[in-house]
Amino acid sequence: MALVKLQTQNFRNLAPDPVGFSPSFNLLYGANGSGKSSALEAIAYLGLGRSFRVSRHQAVVSHGHSKLTVFGALDSGLSNNEDQSGAAEGTTGIAHRLGISRDVSAKETALRVDGEAVRSLSSLAMHLPVSVIDPGVFDIVAGGPGKRRQFLDWLVFHVEPSFSVMWQQCQRVTSQRNQTLRNGRLDESLLRVWDSQFGALAETLSDVREQVFRQFKAAFDAVLQELDASWTEGLKLEFYPGWDRSRSLVDILASHREQERRMGHTLYGPNRADIRLKLGGRPVAETFSRGQQKTLVILMKIAQGKVLSDLGKQVTFLLDDINAELDVRHRIMLAHKLQDLRCQVFITSIEHPEPDVLWGDRDAPEYRMFHVEHGKLTEE
Numbered sequence: 146m147a148l149v150k151l152q153t154q155n156f157r158n159l160a161p162d163p164v165g166f167s168p169s170f171n172l173l174y175g176a177n178g179s180g181k182s183s184a185l186e187a188i189a190y191l192g193l194g195r196s197f198r199v200s201r202h203q204a205v206v207s208h209g210h211s212k213l214t215v216f217g218a219l220d221s222g223l224s225n226n227e228d229q230s231g232a233a234e235g236t237t238g239i240a241h242r243l244g245i246s247r248d249v250s251a252k253e254t255a256l257r258v259d260g261e262a263v264r265s266l267s268s269l270a271m272h273l274p275v276s277v278i279d280p281g282v283f284d285i286v287a288g289g290p291g292k293r294r295q296f297l298d299w300l301v302f303h304v305e306p307s308f309s310v311m312w313q314q315c316q317r318v319t320s321q322r323n324q325t326l327r328n329g330r331l332d333e334s335l336l337r338v339w340d341s342q343f344g345a346l347a348e349t350l351s352d353v354r355e356q357v358f359r360q361f362k363a364a365f366d367a368v369l370q371e372l373d374a375s376w377t378e379g380l381k382l383e384f385y386p387g388w389d390r391s392r393s394l395v396d397i398l399a400s401h402r403e404q405e406r407r408m409g410h411t412l413y414g415p416n417r418a419d420i421r422l423k424l425g426g427r428p429v430a431e432t433f434s435r436g437q438q439k440t441l442v443i444l445m446k447i448a449q450g451k452v453l454s455d456l457g458k459q460v461t462f463l464l465d466d467i468n469a470e471l472d473v474r475h476r477i478m479l480a481h482k483l484q485d486l487r488c489q490v491f492i493t494s495i496e497h498p499e500p501d502v503l504w505g506d507r508d509a510p511e512y513r514m515f516h517v518e519h520g521k522l523t524e525e
């Protein structure tokens with residue numbers, strides 16, 4: 146599905162006028178501080194339930210207000226057998242309407258799908274798979290395991306939406322287990338109860354993660370093969386579930402009781418999962434150049450899009466401010482791959498975009514271009 150209409154109220158500096166978007170490419174340009182990132186942030190807010198730029202909701206509400214609203218309409222997007230040049234005609238009307246409003250003073254959130262109130266953010270997220278590529282995304286390679294876990298779990302959720310419930314249950318049991326570990330006098334019998342619940346959840350959850358990782362890996366290998374880049378030779382991506390799965394997690398926890406008690410938290414389990422990226426046995430963060438690391442992240446993001454596109458789901462990619470991060474060759478490669486995947490794409494830039502430069506020797510796909518000024522998007 147693709148977001149074809151967006152309307153916000155009290156979202157950063159954005160004007161409240163409704164804006165219509167293409168299910169294909171959308172190019173947003175404007176001066177510094179005009180509101181380009183805010184527009185992408187509002188789209189992501191619908192699909193993620195939070196900002197991708199800041200953790201405090203307060204920062205996103207327009208100054209002087211306490212309640213924001215984001216409304217979006219989705220159409221069925223570009224189907225895989227559709228000629229992309231006819232994308233605009235290929236739209237089949239509104240498939241879903243999503244709404245989120247947040248009152249930061251009352252700390253209340255209201256979610257709506259097709260006019261009905263829903264309780265869980267995943268009800269919104271499953272309709273709008275939003276993938277952000279901004280300068281912060283490159284931490285997937287350079288940063289800690291948490292970033293890679295988030296990257297994998299985003300895909301796991303969109304392949305298998307029931308994953309979010311499993312994950313929440315697992316988080317709850319982990320935090321109860323941690324509390325028990327932190328108690329002065331260790332209650333061994335209570336801990337065993339948590340261990341058995343945690344172990345069962347962990348095995349199920351890791352099965353799902355492992356299965357989706359395999360799909361991701363196959364898509365990634367296919368993307369690499371098309372690229373034919375010698376620097377990626379010998380590159381290995383491995384899923385680490387958070388413990389040695391040849392042993393039961395419950396056994397591992399029992400044999401590390403003292404260590405966990407000293408640390409005061411759970412040291413093994415799905416909360417420690419990672420995607421290990423290695424070349425010649427060493428982490429790529431130590432061997433790849435900064436540019437190669439960035440390209441690797443882009444390829445991983447494309448592979449995510451490919452997994453979902455093979456399942457008939459269209460990802461909405463938000464490319465915020467990446468001109469300074471990627472050279473022209475890589476920007477063209479990214480645009481081509483996203484076009485091939487028939488994703489919906491939003492790209493921000495300060496300069497007026499030149500479609501000839503963006504798509505290189507290919508014909509540009511259907512796109513809409515917007516000039517952003519004082520929070521208002523005006524189509525050209």
Ligand SMILES: Nc1ncnc2c1ncn2[C@@H]1O[C@H](COP(=O)(O)OP(=O)(O)OP(=O)(O)O)[C@@H](O)[C@H]1O
Binds near residue numbers: 175177178179204207
């Ligand atoms: N809560 C808020 N309420 C009102 N305005 C805000 C709020 N937060 C930020 N702004 C303002 O909104 C404007 C748009 O910021 P935004 O980051 O979207 O700009 P941009 O076009 O992406 O800029 P750049 O090219 O510099 O990245 C800025 O002038 C900023 O000061």
